[in-house]
Amino acid sequence: MVDVLIAGGAVMGASVAFWLKRLDPALDIEVVEPDPTYATSSTALAASGIRMQFSDPVNVEISRFGVDFIRDFARHTGPAGEVPDLGFKENGYLFLASTDTGAATMESLAAMQRGLGAGTRVLGRGELAEKFPWMQLDDIVAGSLGSRDEGFFDNMGLLYGFRNAARAAGVRFVRDRVVALERDGDRVAAAVLEQGGPRTAQAYVNCIGPRAATLMRTAGLDLPVEPRKRTVFVVDAPQARHPDAPLVIDPSGIWFRPEHGQWLAATVPATDGPCDENDFDPEHALFEDEVWPALYNRAEGFGEAKVVRMWAGHYAFNTLDQNAILGRNPQVPNLYHANGFSGHGLQQAPAVGRGIAEQIVHGDWVTLDLSPLSLQRVLDGRPMTEAAVV
Known part of the structure; x- marks a missing residue:
């Protein structure tokens, strides 16, 4: 059994792993990703921009942290990240x-x-x-x-920096695909890998982008993605x-x-x-x-x-309100979400990865209150309207 199993190893999964190791270096973490080339990942195919111009304050705050992190990326990830600069071009x-x-x-x-x-x-x-x-x-x-x-900035540089630093800190990146989640009542009992079979963990994180709802359905759960x-x-x-x-x-x-x-x-x-x-x-x-x-x-x-x-x-289009769905699942409390970004995931990865890690390690959001983006609003049918969707 591992402490945390992360399904999906593109920028969001790598960011969660990176921050988990920063908050608790002793954690045993596996990231399961079927394609280490990331050829069809949303990360690799993104237009690679970041902006402050959102209509909801929580999205602005996420970007505020993200741009500072991107601008000073090498200091945050250190030599282990192996990415000296993300080439941030501040055109606006x-x-x-x-x-x-x-x-x-x-x-x-x-x-x-x-x-x-x-x-x-x-x-x-x-x-x-x-x-x-x-x-x-x-x-x-x-x-x-x-x-x-x-x-605009280097999308793959952001991913590789997170991944390299996480791997250097002891995170294992496994080439496989999580195809199902097995439930035991109100907990996920195991993640089923296509090649490796069932894998057990204390906590599971869904970071598989546009396929997120497909994975959730295997556990009898719905996600509007x-x-x-x-x-x-x-x-x-x-x-x-x-x-x-x-x-x-x-x-x-x-x-x-x-x-x-x-x-x-x-x-x-x-x-x-x-x-x-x-x-x-x-x-x-x-x-x-x-x-x-x-x-x-x-x-x-x-x-x-x-x-x-x-x-x-x-x-990974959120049909409810085109905003991210983040954090602990109240129906299955050892399952966490980083889903439904609707085109904003790359720029939100630094802050969201940190937030998910804080929930897992400390039990709640710490640095930024990301509760407006929680799954509870989805279960309640309360869309968080964001006017500035691109």
């Missing part, structure tokens, strides 16, 4: 509003975010035009810009070279940001819904039908844009 995020109501909401949220340490400011159309002269802004009233502590496919396009636009541009969230529903002289761009499909767990085929038509017209409407420099590459990844 820019949310554009096309209505006066949207602009007023931005002002209110910016004040809340600044109160929690963010640098958010709301710019009118004229200020936006002066700062971003390459944009077409006739339909825009205002924009909310994270002028600091927002941007499903895989949703997102196609990301790498776009070359010779007349639109703006390497210092922020990640822009457009009222049309697309987002785009610079990446090594090119651009990343994506949108939520009009027919968005659950996808097969093994479907990673990009939706090619989305670019011509939805993404390119919106890009060109925002900046004429995208008129000559062409797709040079594309990929599809999966969101």
